[in-house]
Amino acid sequence: MTQPVFTDRLDYIRQLFVAETPLMQQVRQAAAAENQDNISLHPEEGQLLSLLARLIGAEKIIEIGTFYGYAALWLASGLPPTGQLWTLEKDPVRAARARMFLQNENQITLVEGDAHASLARLEPHGPFDLIFIDADKLNYGTYLDWAEQHVRPGGLIIGDNTFLFDAVWKDEPIARVRETARHTMRAFNQRLADPTRYKSIMLPTAEGLTIAQKLF
Ligand SMILES: C[S@@+](CC[C@H](N)C(=O)[O-])C[C@H]1O[C@@H](n2cnc3c(N)ncnc32)[C@H](O)[C@@H]1O
Known part of the structure; x- marks a missing residue:
């Protein structure tokens, strides 16, 4: 029997532990091909989110920031058949693309529009078991305010990109990061x-992933 060949640690992890569905693969490849800056989660992070959702028995999940729907597919893969996921996207072009990919996923609802208005409309469906924050960095604080009110005790609040291109821990300014964003992300991590x-x-x-179980 020939031994599998691994190119590096990540490749080893992905080959052993991460089984994308054909749709996940399609979405990841489309996102990468159509966008210079592919901002989807990495496959092993998707598997981690799915595992976390499953570990806490999540039935209701919110994702802020859909892009093409890659992370939504992973999160939904951790739900039981009765579970639901709402994913929020404000960009109409991205929402249309995601809607196309997610059209047969009956556990996923794509909510188009600014996340603040969408979250307010979703409140009657709460409390939620898990919220995944992966959108506009300047609003991480207000998303956390909302999550603190609408995620159940024992539920998870997860934020992506929480290194903010290393601006959270470096002293000197980072060219692509506004000081207000740096303050917001530092405060977000500090609170969690x-x-x-x-x-x-x-x-x-690569981007920093903050994972917090709410104790109150
Ligand atoms: C990093 S991408 C999301 C990637 C996705 N979670 C994944 O891993 O597949 C961030 C998305 O958030 C969207 N976004 C930014 N600000 C938003 C807002 N205020 N309301 C809703 N969506 C927003 C952007 O248009 C973008 O598609």
Whole structure:
């Protein structure tokens, strides 16, 4: 029997632990081919979100920032058959693209429009088990305010891109990051790092992934 060949650690992890569905593969490839800056999650991060959703028995999930729907597919893969996921996207072109990919996914509802208005409309469906924040960085604080009110005790609040291109921990200004965004992201991580309110960790993924279980 020939041994599989691995190119690096990530390749090893992906080959052993990450089984994308054909649709996930299609969405990831389309997102990469059609956008210079592919901003989808990485496959192993998707598998992690799916595992976390499953571990807490999530039935209701919100994702802020759909893009093409890659992370939505992963999150939904951690739901039981009765579970639901709402994914929020304000850009009409991206929403249309995602809607096309997600059209047969009956556990996923795509909500088009600015996330603040969408979240307000979704409140009657709460409380939610998991919220995944992956959209406009300047609003991470207000999304966290909302999550603190509408995620159940024991539920998860997860934020992506929380290194903010390393601006959260570096002293010097980072060319592509506004100071207001740096303050917002630092405050976001600081709040979730409070052990009296959260059991939490930040993972050193390429972009930074903050994972917090709400204790109140
Ligand atoms: C990083 S991408 C999301 C990637 C997606 N979670 C994934 O991993 O497949 C961020 C998305 O958030 C959307 N977005 C930014 N600000 C938003 C807002 N205020 N309301 C809703 N969506 C927003 C952007 O248009 C973009 O498509």
